[in-house]
Amino acid sequence: MARTTMEDVAKAAGVSRALVSLAYRNASGVSESTRARILSTGNQIGYVHNRIAASLASTKPASIGVFLQDLHNDFFADVYDGIREIAEPKARQLVLSVGSRNHDRDASSLGTLEGAQVGTIIAAGLRMADSDALAHSQRTPLIAIARHIPGVDSVYSDNVFGGQLATEHLLQLGHRRIVFLANPPTDGYLGRRxxxxxxxxEAGLKPRVIESTYARSDAAEIATELLADTEAPTAIFAHNDQAALGVLDALAARSLVPGQDVSVIGYDNSSVSNTPGTALTSIDLHALELGREATRLALRRFENPDLEPQLVTSTPSLVLRATTGPVST
Incomplete structure (x- = not known):
């Protein structure tokens, strides 16, 4: 059965399609009696108004584009929950686009959202160069989450402090052979390192940094090699929780107990870190609040497009669980 269209409503009500569109958008130029007649006619013939399409077609779009780097990482799901919590009560439509672990889809994903004519884009986990992100923001206002991009609205957690917090926790537990499993080096993501x-x-120790990817399996492979080393680390600090889970996989394969044989600390405090059997010590970026703040900033940008680029900063915190403990003697 064919879907009832706005043209069908116009024909049944004896008015133009443009007038029907104005009526459903509650725009000026339509009398209350005419609007009521159009809406009543639409209801009678079964017309369902597509609010998302109407938002995208508006000259002042009410929709918010959301870019998430990777749906395999629970951190981004937590960010999205924060975005939705603020956007939905304000009747803002969310249009989602997902990137990839190796960031080769960042530009095309943003392009998809720009093509949808969203009013602004909230981007969590964007890994393109600062200059490229700035160019995108000049076409459609952009709010970066968990990364500070100069000249672009940013909601940022202090990653340098977070990296210190994790490392100093391990140092206080007596660890000296601490390896940092680093993310691929890109603009905006070097603070933890x-x-x-x-x-x-500062502790008089030589840093040992090993670059990994964003894949859990790759972190597990690297950790396996580290654990076989004659100078195996007593503690591993992973750049995010997904990488830390890969380290836990490697420990389990060797029947080693995290927090006793080797300490492991992640970063993000994503929901998976607190699941039974994992209990991962992690640095909490407060993902929900990052999503909320970014959406509040997006709403301010709707109201004041000429607002100077805003930077909202927050302080991460250490969440202690079972995977870290005193160095084994």
């Missing part, structure tokens, strides 16, 4: 290296050097 910097915090680790600073704390190690």
């Amino acid at each position: 910097e915090g680790y290296e600073t704390s190690m050097l």
